[in-house]
Amino acid sequence: MCSPSGATASEARPYATWNDCPMASAPLTTQAFNELIDLLGQIRDDYVLSPARFTDELDVVEGFRYVTQLLSEGAELFVEGDPERPRFSNIVSPARKFLGDNADAIYQQAVIRGDRSYRISGRRDAQSYISFTVHGADPAGGINGKVLADRNDRDLLVADDGTFEITLSPVEHPGNWIRLDPAARLVLVRNYYLRARSAQTDPTIAVQMAIEPLDQLAPPAPLDDATFASRLRAANDFLRSTTLALRVFGTPGTVPFRSNTPNTVGTPWSFRNADVDAAGAVDIYYSTGSFDLGPDDALVMEGTIPPCVFANVTLWNAHMQTLDYVHQRCSLNSAQIQTESDGRFRIVISDRDPGVPNWISTQGHRQGDIFWRFLLPEEQPPTPTCTVVPVGSLAG
Numbered sequence: 001m002c003s004p005s006g007a008t009a010s011e012a013r014p015y016a017t018w019n020d021c022p023m024a025s026a027p028l029t030t031q032a033f034n035e036l037i038d039l040l041g042q043i044r045d046d047y048v049l050s051p052a053r054f055t056d057e058l059d060v061v062e063g064f065r066y067v068t069q070l071l072s073e074g075a076e077l078f079v080e081g082d083p084e085r086p087r088f089s090n091i092v093s094p095a096r097k098f099l100g101d102n103a104d105a106i107y108q109q110a111v112i113r114g115d116r117s118y119r120i121s122g123r124r125d126a127q128s129y130i131s132f133t134v135h136g137a138d139p140a141g142g143i144n145g146k147v148l149a150d151r152n153d154r155d156l157l158v159a160d161d162g163t164f165e166i167t168l169s170p171v172e173h174p175g176n177w178i179r180l181d182p183a184a185r186l187v188l189v190r191n192y193y194l195r196a197r198s199a200q201t202d203p204t205i206a207v208q209m210a211i212e213p214l215d216q217l218a219p220p221a222p223l224d225d226a227t228f229a230s231r232l233r234a235a236n237d238f239l240r241s242t243t244l245a246l247r248v249f250g251t252p253g254t255v256p257f258r259s260n261t262p263n264t265v266g267t268p269w270s271f272r273n274a275d276v277d278a279a280g281a282v283d284i285y286y287s288t289g290s291f292d293l294g295p296d297d298a299l300v301m302e303g304t305i306p307p308c309v310f311a312n313v314t315l316w317n318a319h320m321q322t323l324d325y326v327h328q329r330c331s332l333n334s335a336q337i338q339t340e341s342d343g344r345f346r347i348v349i350s351d352r353d354p355g356v357p358n359w360i361s362t363q364g365h366r367q368g369d370i371f372w373r374f375l376l377p378e379e380q381p382p383t384p385t386c387t388v389v390p391v392g393s394l395a396g
Contacts, residue, residue, distance in 0.1 A: 028229035036236050043067055047243040054249070058364060059318045066319040069096045070242050074235030077143070081111035081231070085220065086118065086211050088189065091143075094200060097321035098242055099144070100371060103198040104312050104333045106191040106207045109143070114184035117169035117214040124153055124162040126205065128194040128310050129375055131283060132166065136183040140245050141237025143188070147271075148181040150282055169214070187211070190281060192310045192375060194335045201326055249318040250290070250367070259289035263299050263388050265370055268381040285381050287372040291315070291349055293362060298350035298391040301370075303384035304343050305334050308377035313347065315360055316369040323363045330360060347384075354394040 047053060048063035073096060076089050088108040092101035101107075112118060112134075124130060130153040135145035151166070156176050158164045167173040168187065170180050191207050193199035247253060252260040257269035265287045272282040280286070291299055305311045314331035315323050323330035332347060338357040339345045347358040349370070362368065374381040 026225045026228075028225045029232065032229040032232040032236065036232065036239075039236055039240060040067070043239070043243045047246075052248060054318060056366060059249075059367075062317055062321070063319060066098065066321060067239075067243065069321075070098055070239050071235075072096050073098065074238045077109055077111065078235040078238055079228075079231045082220065083111045083113040083116070083185075084217060085213060086110035086112055086187075088209050088211055091188070092200075094326050098319070099142075100316060100320050101322050102312070102314060102373070103200045103322060103325040103331045104193055104195075104310070106193075106199055106205065108189040108191070108207065108209055110187050110211050112168065112180070112184055112187050112211075114180045114182040115170060116180070117167065117171075118187075118211055119214055120166040120168065120187075120209065120211050122164055122166075122207075122209040124158055124164065125208065126193060126195070127153070127191045127207075129153065129190070129192040129283075131190045131281060132178060133188050133190075133281065134168070134178060134180065134184050135186040135188065136181070137185045138241065140241040141234070142241035142245075143186060143238070144241075144280075145185060147280075147282060148184055149178050151176070151178055152283055167214070168211075194310045194333055196335055198325060198331065198333070198336075246320070253288075255286075255288075257286045257288060262290050262292040264386045265289035265301075265372060265384055267383045268372065268374055268377075283376050285374040285377055287374075287381070287383065288369060289386075290367060290369050291362065292367050293350065293388070294366070295351050296391055298348050298352075298354055298389055298394055299370075300387045300389055300394075301345075301347040301349065301384045302387075303345060303382055305337070305339075305345065306374065306377045306379045306381050308334070308374050308381075310334065310375040311373060311377075311381075313360070313370065313372045315349065315362065315365075316371060317365055318368060320369065323361070323365065323368070328361050328363055330363065332358060332360060348394060350391045352391050354391050356394050 048060055054060050054063060088110050091107040091109050132151050133147050134149040136148050138145040156164050166176040166178060168178045168180050189209055199205045257266045259266040266289060268285040268287040270285045293299060312331055312333035325331060337345050348354050348356055349360050351362045353359060
């Protein structure tokens with residue numbers, strides 16, 4: 001134990017760093033765990049409590065909550081993930097949010113290897129859209145590696161009862177097949193739902209999706225020091241990439257669909273149509289910008305939604321997390337948005353309820369992000385127009 005003889009764990013350790021701590025057994029895992037402890041301290045000081053990043057108490061408190069949710073994701077995907085015997089887990093939920101989650105989608109993930117072969121079995125049920133993207137390693141250590149292959153449900157052979165199978169392998173297989181590049185490290189599944197009740201809040205929504213290796217494998221060997229240390233370090237890299245490596249909120253962004261002028265959004269833009277290597281979904285047109293509103297302000301967004309499979313707009317906090325969508329409204333999809341007779345919409349973003357349709361609450365946040373998704377639109381989505389007005393001017 002790294003404390004003086006007779007000292008309690010709460011007393012100061014007698015070592016300058018955790019690296020100086022003697023490790024009698026499992027030295028590699030102990031070292032990786034010590035690195036996690038040191039990383040958490042750095043994240044506390046240089047991310048959550050950094051005045052260059054956050055000054056509002058709400059942003060700071062949510063920052064600490066955000067870190068605990070990232071620990072949950074890192075443990076599930078990287079610490080418990082086995083590319084030899086992968087399984088799908090949900091990426092986000094009402095209790096785990098990061099990297100721009102979405103109330104209207106169920107996202108799934110599994111770690112894989114590019115030199116192995118797998119079978120995905122699933123069922124298309126109430127989804128408006130399902131996609132599968134194979135990603136390479138993220139140089140930053142996260143889950144945003146380059147998309148190496150993608151398929152959506154429009155391209156799949158699906159049985160009358162909605163079931164399907166997909167083979168992921170380096171060598172072509174008959175039927176639904178996705179080629180695995182040697183660099184493949186992760187497969188992501190996106191299940192989008194266009195419903196009056198958002199999928200993440202609907203207990204009747206259940207995605208049926210599984211992944212398994214094609215080869216018959218023996219049960220895994222007992223966990224060893226080197227294997228677990230490697231997994232823990234991968235989780236540490238993920239934690240670092242989603243905190244210290246994030247763009248400082250409020251500084252200019254570089255993605256082409258972002259407006260860097262507060263209270264506006266950028267021109268909708270698709271990675272696939274622009275022929276750009278992407279880490280995100282390739283079938284979606286994105287548009288984003290930030291809001292900066294006082295308690296008596298309202299941001300009015302107006303425009304039209306082109307014919308498309310799915311569209312929604314959502315609010316994120318400064319940590320790229322959706323606001324509370326279980327108890328309040330922080331997003332609207334195209335089945336929830338009320339439009340005028342000419343098809344135009346007017347969406348109002350404010351802290352106070354203006355008493356009009358299509359209100360999205362900032363829930364006490366002075367600043368945050370606005371994020372639009374247009375999925376498989378039949379034409380270029382127009383950029384919503386944005387105007388800041390007194391919230392009191394909207395009632396009646």
